[in-house]
Amino acid sequence: MCGIVGYIGKKQAAPILLDGLSKLEYRGYDSAGMAVYDGKNIQIQKAAGRLKVLDEQTHGGSTMPGTIGIGHTRWATHGAPSDNNAHPHYNQDETIAVVHNGIIENYLKLRKKLIAKGYSFRSETDTEVVAMLLGYYYKGDPLEAIVKVMHRVEGSYALGIIFADHPDVVYSVRKDSPLIVGQSEDGSLIASDVPAVLKYTRDVYFIQNEEIAVLSEDKITFYNIDGEEIEKEPKRIEWDINAAEKGGYAHFMLKEMNEQPKTVSDTLNPRIKDGQIVIDELGMSDEEIRALRKIHIAACGSAYHAGITGKYVFEGLARIPVEVDLASEFRYRDPIIEENTLVIIISQSGETADSLAALREAKQRGALTLGIVNVVGSSIAREADRVMYTLAGPEIAVATTKAYTAQLIALYLLAMKFAGVRGRLGNDAYASMIKDLKAIPAQIQMLLANKEDIQRFANRYLAARDIFFIGRGIDHAISLEGSLKLKEISYIHSEAYAAGELKHGTISLIEEGTLVTAVVTQEDLYKKAISNIVEVRTRGAFVMAVTNEDNTEIEKTADYVIYIPKTNRYFTNSLAIVPLQLFSYYVSVGKGLDVDKPRNLAKSVTVE
Numbered sequence: 001m002c003g004i005v006g007y008i009g010k011k012q013a014a015p016i017l018l019d020g021l022s023k024l025e026y027r028g029y030d031s032a033g034m035a036v037y038d039g040k041n042i043q044i045q046k047a048a049g050r051l052k053v054l055d056e057q058t059h060g061g062s063t064m065p066g067t068i069g070i071g072h073t074r075w076a077t078h079g080a081p082s083d084n085n086a087h088p089h090y091n092q093d094e095t096i097a098v099v100h101n102g103i104i105e106n107y108l109k110l111r112k113k114l115i116a117k118g119y120s121f122r123s124e125t126d127t128e129v130v131a132m133l134l135g136y137y138y139k140g141d142p143l144e145a146i147v148k149v150m151h152r153v154e155g156s157y158a159l160g161i162i163f164a165d166h167p168d169v170v171y172s173v174r175k176d177s178p179l180i181v182g183q184s185e186d187g188s189l190i191a192s193d194v195p196a197v198l199k200y201t202r203d204v205y206f207i208q209n210e211e212i213a214v215l216s217e218d219k220i221t222f223y224n225i226d227g228e229e230i231e232k233e234p235k236r237i238e239w240d241i242n243a244a245e246k247g248g249y250a251h252f253m254l255k256e257m258n259e260q261p262k263t264v265s266d267t268l269n270p271r272i273k274d275g276q277i278v279i280d281e282l283g284m285s286d287e288e289i290r291a292l293r294k295i296h297i298a299a300c301g302s303a304y305h306a307g308i309t310g311k312y313v314f315e316g317l318a319r320i321p322v323e324v325d326l327a328s329e330f331r332y333r334d335p336i337i338e339e340n341t342l343v344i345i346i347s348q349s350g351e352t353a354d355s356l357a358a359l360r361e362a363k364q365r366g367a368l369t370l371g372i373v374n375v376v377g378s379s380i381a382r383e384a385d386r387v388m389y390t391l392a393g394p395e396i397a398v399a400t401t402k403a404y405t406a407q408l409i410a411l412y413l414l415a416m417k418f419a420g421v422r423g424r425l426g427n428d429a430y431a432s433m434i435k436d437l438k439a440i441p442a443q444i445q446m447l448l449a450n451k452e453d454i455q456r457f458a459n460r461y462l463a464a465r466d467i468f469f470i471g472r473g474i475d476h477a478i479s480l481e482g483s484l485k486l487k488e489i490s491y492i493h494s495e496a497y498a499a500g501e502l503k504h505g506t507i508s509l510i511e512e513g514t515l516v517t518a519v520v521t522q523e524d525l526y527k528k529a530i531s532n533i534v535e536v537r538t539r540g541a542f543v544m545a546v547t548n549e550d551n552t553e554i555e556k557t558a559d560y561v562i563y564i565p566k567t568n569r570y571f572t573n574s575l576a577i578v579p580l581q582l583f584s585y586y587v588s589v590g591k592g593l594d595v596d597k598p599r600n601l602a603k604s605v606t607v608e
């Protein structure tokens with residue numbers, strides 16, 4: 001949601017902070033700022049707009065002398081994106097500076113109290129309350145003041161703090177917002193995410209809730225909320241910095257789409273041994289799997305769409321009833337969780353606030369919880385009873401592609417595992433599905449090779465006002481994802497409908513030339529889908545169909561057809577999504593938009 005960084009060491013801090021922020025810009029990009037202690041005072045520079053505005057303003061950080069500082073890239077929640085609301089924020093007498101990722105829920109109450117005591121605020125943010133409160137409690141011991149503030153504020157936070165009185169220490173603390181710290185030869189660093197520090201160190205400490213990290217040039221000390229020192233072990237980051245760089249591609253999204261053959265293999269291969277699905281991390285005995293009475297899936301955005309596919313696959317293969325909820329609804333809808341229920345939380349970042357809250361709700365209600373998570377060591381990964389990692393590597397583009405396709409694979413594996421144990425899959429069917437699973441990476445590669453045709457087609461729709469996606473059953477799940485992909489990066493209004501539902505109202509929106517994308521991968525529904533295509537074409541729609549290679553009959557009805565290779569009926573989403581991703585990407589590129597950082601969005605939504 002926002003990105004924070006901090007540095008204390010031998011080198012000039014500001015260029016290091018800017019470099020770190022550039023790796024975190026995916027988390028928020030409406031304003032940015034830095035605070036650096038210059039030997040006398042804490043200087044703050046901040047600017048609305050992309051990080052490059054701040055970069056230019058400070059000549060790459062060179063105009064800000066000092067070897068200790070904190071930085072921030074913002075996704076506005078409280079107060080519009082503006083210079084004033086950008087972080088860092090000072091306390092009253094400008095001797096303390098704070099950067100924050102999260103939301104202070106009781107900030108209005110605290111702000112009122114502080115105003116009554118004579119404090120005057122310079123911004124509309126919740127964060128400024130933290131800075132003012134720190135000033136209020138600070139009597140010479142920063143740790144003591146931080147602990148007092150932690151007891152007063154409610155909500156979520158990862159904070160980076162510097163005190164003019166202690167110009168050789170960066171303080172950092174978190175609750176429900178991600179934070180890591182690391183030590184390099186030249187100094188110590190804090191950041192919201194690993195890519196920001198990877199250039200300097202591979203050994204990072206994951207800060208847990210209500211832990212405090214105190215960083216000096218050559219040492220990091222950890223404390224709990226009672227101010228008692230605690231021990232922590234660093235974790236070695238195995239992936240390379242190149243994984244978080246564009247590597248010659250025009251955009252992260254293009255790179256990440258192209259990585260899908262590999263990320264699908266990486267998620268799949270370690271879990272297929274001698275033709276059998278082995279998911280050690282599931283930690284469920286066959287008896288427990290057989291006893292399962294229900295699965296709930298809760299997630300947001302694309303992860304939710306993966307969950308809808310999961311419902312069809314679990315129910316179809318393993319005959320276990322599945323309910324899929326948006327995490328933001330699940331957490332407040334008083335869900336009925338009975339005995340022998342598994343709750344699956346799907347999340348790329350592992351930090352999505354609503355998904356994390358849904359997980360906690362499920363645990364509190366006694367369910368066994370499983371996180372399908374991409375970011376190692378993230379909050380959902382740590383708090384879920386079990387975690388199954390999607391091994392997609394760092395995903396930077398706001399529009400998810402490779403994490404989503406890896407989530408589908410994780411769900412197929414689970415569904416097949418459950419189906420096998422529950423006696424729902426004969427040996428032949430099982431073996432043939434394993435074969436189909438293994439073929440997916442090469443099939444995705446084939447579909448990616450078709451990018452030029454799709455680009456040409458996409459260029460015809462740069463001025464489109466509305467685009468619809470229709471599909472039945474599992475194809476509806478893929479339509480939802482195709483539509484989300486398109487709208488988030490092209491800003492074209494788009495909706496996905498279960499194909500049979502269109503005539504209950506939405507068909508009135510179809511005009512001459514409206515593009516309708518029909519996903520038709522379920523053989524038993526071909527005829528029904530074709531009727532729906534005819535319905536919209538009769539009203540003037542231009543129909544692009546995504547269908548199986550054997551369904552050439554569709555050419556009689558659809559205007560433009562994209563074929564996907566043959567696969568098991570439950571796995572078609574993994575293939576059908578590829579042309580839809582490419583279509584969205586090329587519409588966005590054709591419109592000259594910022595593909596990787598679409599307006600108003602952020603990669604990781606750590607606020608409710």
Ligand code: M6R
Nearest residue numbers: 301302303347348349352399400
């Ligand atoms: O990190 P998560 O998977 O929990 O994120 C969930 C959604 O915010 C995410 O999928 C979002 O919808 C993407 N921008 C879609 O491309």
